[in-house]
Amino acid sequence: MDPVRIAREVVEARFPAARAAILGGSANTGSRTAESDLDVVVFLDGQPAPYRETTEHDGVPVELFCHTPESYEAFAAQETASRRSPLLHMCGEGVVLLDRDGFGQRTRTEAQARLRAGPPPLSSTDLEDHRYLLTDLLDDLDGADDPDELVFIADRLLIAVAELILLTGGRWRSHGKWLLRRLREADPKTCRELLLGYRRVVCAGDPALLRRVAAGVLDRVGGRLLVGYRRDAPTGLRR
Template identity: 45%
Template sequence: MIDDPAGQARRLAGARFPDALSVILAGSASAGRATATSDLDLVVLVEEGGETYRETIRFEGRLVELFVHTRTGLAELFAADVESRRGTLQSMYADGVVLVDRDGAARAARAFAVADLLAGPRALAPDVVETKRYGLTDALDDLGDARDRFERLAVAEVVLGGAADLLSDHRGAWLGAGKWRPRRLLAADPKLGGALLDGHARLCAEDDPAPLAAAATEVLALVGGPLREGYRRTWHGSPGAVSAARR
C-alpha cells in the first residue's frame, strides 16, 4: 500500500497547481485499494484561461495521471462522458477525496457530477439496440461455430462486451471498460452480470463456452431476442467521408 497517497497528492498539487480551484484524489488511492505500483489519479480544476488536458508524469518516483480542466472544459467532458455512457470523469469527482476546495469549487463540481450519475446515461435509440442485438447474435453464432480455442477466446470477449452493453442499457446503468467493466456490470445486474463474468471465466479456464452463451442469450431475451434475418441498415454517408477517403 502507499503509506500516504493523499499527502503525496497534496505535495504535488502544491508544487504544480498552487492556484487550483479544486484538487481531488481519485481512483484506487482514494478508495484505499492502492498498491505499491498503483499510480495516482488527480483531477484538477483551474481558472478559465488555463488548459484542459490529460498528462502522465512521475512525482516522487510514482506515476501520476493528471486530469486538468477549466470549468468550460469540465462541462464539455462531462457531456462527452454522458454521451459515451461511461460517466468516468463524473465518478472521479463524485467518489474522490477532496484535497483543495477554493471557494466551494470542488463541492460545486461534485454536485454537477453526482447529478449526472444519478440521472444515468441516456437510453440507446431503438435502432441502435437492434444493431447491437444483431451483433451479439452474430457473435454467439461465431462462438458456437468456433473450432479453435484461440478463436473462441477472441469471440468470447466480443460476446461479453456486447452483452454487457445491452444489459447496462436495459438496466439504465453506466458502462465500464477494463477493470471497470466487471464493477459496472455487477452494479447494473448482480445476478445476470455475474453470470456473464462467470461464464467468461469458465471459458477462459476450462474452454467451455456454454455458460457464457447461456447468459448472453438471457440478455438477448431481455431486449427482444436474437436477430438475424430481417435486419437491414441503409448507409446514408457522412459529410466529407468520400473526399477524405480520396486524399
C-alpha cells in the same frame, strides 16, 4: 501510502494558481491496490488546460486531468452522451483537495447528481445495434472450430453482454475493472454466471454456459436480430 497527501503535494507544487482539485478513482477507497495510480482532476482558469499528463511523486504514478470549467463541461457532456463518464465519476466520487472559491465542492455535488440521474437511455436504434452485435457474436461462437479464435470471440462476447446489462438497466458503462465492478453491483447473479462461462471457454474450450448466459440476456431485450438489420451510412459519407 497516504494518497490524499501525495495528491495534494503534487497539486501544490505543480499548480499554485489552481482554482480547485479533486482526487478521484479508487486511490482513496478500499479498492486501491499497491499498483493503483492517483487520478487528479485540476481546474485552471485558462491555458495550458485542457490537457492530460502522467507524472510521479514519491514513486507513485499520478494521472493529471487538467481542465478549465468550460473544457470540463464539454468533456463531461461528450462522455455522458457515450454513457461512460470517467470524469464525472472522478469528481463525483472523489475527495476535494483544493477549493479556493467553492467551485470544487459545487463541481463534486453537481457530478454526484448527474451520476445519480444516470446515462441517457438507449434509443431503439441503439438497442437494435447491441442486439445485432450479440447475435453476430453468438453465431461466431457456434461456428468457431479454432480454440484460439474461440477465446477471442468469448472475450468480445463477455464485454458486450456486460455492457448491454448495464445500459438496459440505466447504468453507466465502463471499461476494464470498473466494468466488472459495475456489473457486479447491477446484476451479481448474471455476473457470476458470465464469468464462469468465460472461464470454461478459456480453460476447457467449452462455450455452452457462456452461450446460454449471453442468449438469456439477449432474450430479455427482444432476442436475436440479424436478417433485416440495416444502417445507412452517415450523411457526410453519402454521394
